[in-house]
Amino acid sequence: MKNNNPYLNLDRQMVGDIYTSNEVLDNLTVLCDDFGSRFAGTPEEYKAATFISETFSRYGLKNVRLEEYPYAGWTRGDATLTITEPIERTLHCISLPYCPSGDITAELLSVGYGSPDEYSELGDTAQSKLVMASSASPQDLGRWVHRKEKYERAVLSGASAFIFVSEHPGVGPETGSLQNNRPAPIPGISVCKEDGDFLTRCLTRYDKVVMRLQTTDINEPRTSWNVVADLPGGDNPEEMIVLGCHYDGHDISQGAHDPASGMVSVIETARVLSTYAADILKRTVRFIAFGTEEIGLTGAFRYVDAHSDELDNIRLMLNMDAAGGPSRKGIVLHYWESLEPFFKTAQEQIHADMPVGQKVHSYSDHFPFFLEGVPSCHMGDPTSAPSGRGFGHTAYDTLEKVELDNLRRASSIGARIALRCANTDNLPAKRRAKADVQQIVDSDPGLEGYRISLKLNV
Ligand SMILES: [Zn+2]
Structure with a gap:
């Protein structure tokens, strides 16, 4: 059969590595069993941020750093x-x-x-x-x-x-x-x-x-950290693709599925891209481990504030919150119809279950990017009906419920998508004007909860 995949050799190297390595599960075990909930304000939150930055450095990423910010802390x-x-x-x-x-x-x-x-x-x-x-x-x-x-x-x-x-x-x-x-x-x-x-x-x-x-309960100001690391692009280093997930969980839980399964999938994506594709990336791929998502997407809001001068250069932000769970590993675009053909082509090349669709919600780290008009999407199932969290956000979101195969599916799709986004000549989405963002915010049924929160802010 005719081969229409220009990335075939790299795909084979990255996916073959992911499927013959236990690294992603080893990292999940450290995040969950060594650092527990990693809840905002606990010593384990900082230890987790440090572990993630050390892991990015060990994998050969560049400009690895913790970006500190203040937030409203809370103690149970x-x-x-x-x-x-x-x-x-x-x-x-x-x-x-x-x-x-x-x-x-x-x-x-x-x-x-x-x-x-x-x-x-x-x-x-x-x-x-x-x-x-x-x-x-x-x-x-x-x-x-x-x-x-x-x-x-x-x-x-x-x-x-x-x-x-x-x-x-x-x-x-x-x-x-x-x-x-x-x-x-x-x-x-x-x-x-x-x-x-x-x-x-x-x-x-x-x-x-x-x-x-x-x-x-006690409400008092505190400090947290985003962990940021780059694989610099050769042709267009200032243009970037952002992959992110939060690392903080809730204090009553290991947060193994939400978020750690997604966090280690982002880290695994960084590992194989660094190993096999670092020298050929055209755009920069930036990896962000967001802090304090569970109590207000604070790390992500802080990131877009602190990096406002770079937002025009983000060609796509892919949020992988909890992406290593059991759901389908699709791409849910936040109303970027112009990107659908690109992802459909990628889907045909990678031969994985990767449904592509369009919708948005305001409850994870992509949302601050969406509000700034940055082209964004998240890994998930665009065809799924609304359902409850199950054991999510309870004491039972624990390590043994996460399956290695799901981590591998998430990271192998994440790596192949990031590679294509970084290297395609044609990624047809440009940052939205404020008025166009506002039009979606004012009318989208999925953002009704966000509109209610704005009423409370008045
Ligand atoms: Zn989450």
Whole structure:
């Protein structure tokens, strides 16, 4: 058969190496078992950043550095949730990041899934209540409703506190931040599905359920780091392709799938590109391990601020957050139709399951780049229906659930895509004008949660 792949030899070298090496799983083991959650503000966060930078250096990358930035830190305190009327019962709960300390006694109110319609049906009855919402999204809405949107609608409804209920049995409470890089206006906590179901039964059986919520969390300024490293291009070194993933997890978890499976896939991509393609890259490939994503995409926002003079030169940003999980390793373009033929051609050359589609969401490190108009995409399945996190963001996102084969699929596609993006003569996407970004932000159904967060900022 005719060979239409100009990168065939390099593909074989890189993919052959990835599939005969255990390096990617070794790196995942260090990130998860040696450094634990790597949560913002822990000593392990800095150790992980140092390990990633040392690994980039060992693989031969250039200009390896930690870029420091300030952010709004948060430390978990004990949280106590007690039913005080008509029965007395204490339930296990955890504060969600950026929860303030507080002591609130109020009537419990369920808002179901916490969808826009359910909130508008509540009218002003949510005023001063403890508002409870499931982590699930209604099937007919056609989009995932993020925890932060549910919380922010509770704040806008005048609630005194927010209770987030996991939709998945047997995984305990699900964590996730209430705000981006700032203390939350009202307390927000999380309970497991089983306790949420119990509270729902109480609301059915009793006219009125009153609860007391005590939180003791600490909000204070801190410092974090992005890790940045380059494989410089020979022809156009100032033009670059950016591959990134965050390295911080949530404090209750190893964050093995989210994010570490994606982080080590980025590192593996760097390893094989450096080994086999460093001398032939035309554009620079930049690798970024973002800090403090879980509490507000802070590292990524900081990066685009600090590097504003280089954003015109980024030809594509590929976000590989949690990319080494079980999902299909497709390319989800953030409304860059002009790039579709390029990725379709790449797909035909690499003979891997790599669906290509178009949509965007505001809940990972590509978003600050998207807002700046930089051509961006993430690795994922553009055909997947909205679904819950499963064991994600719980204590059970652990190392043994990540499969080596999935890490290999993610890194072998990441490496082949980065190679093609760095070396093609024709990557037909230029930075978007502000007005064109705004038009998408104002109208895209997938960005409804972001629009709600803007309302809260006013
Ligand atoms: Zn993530």
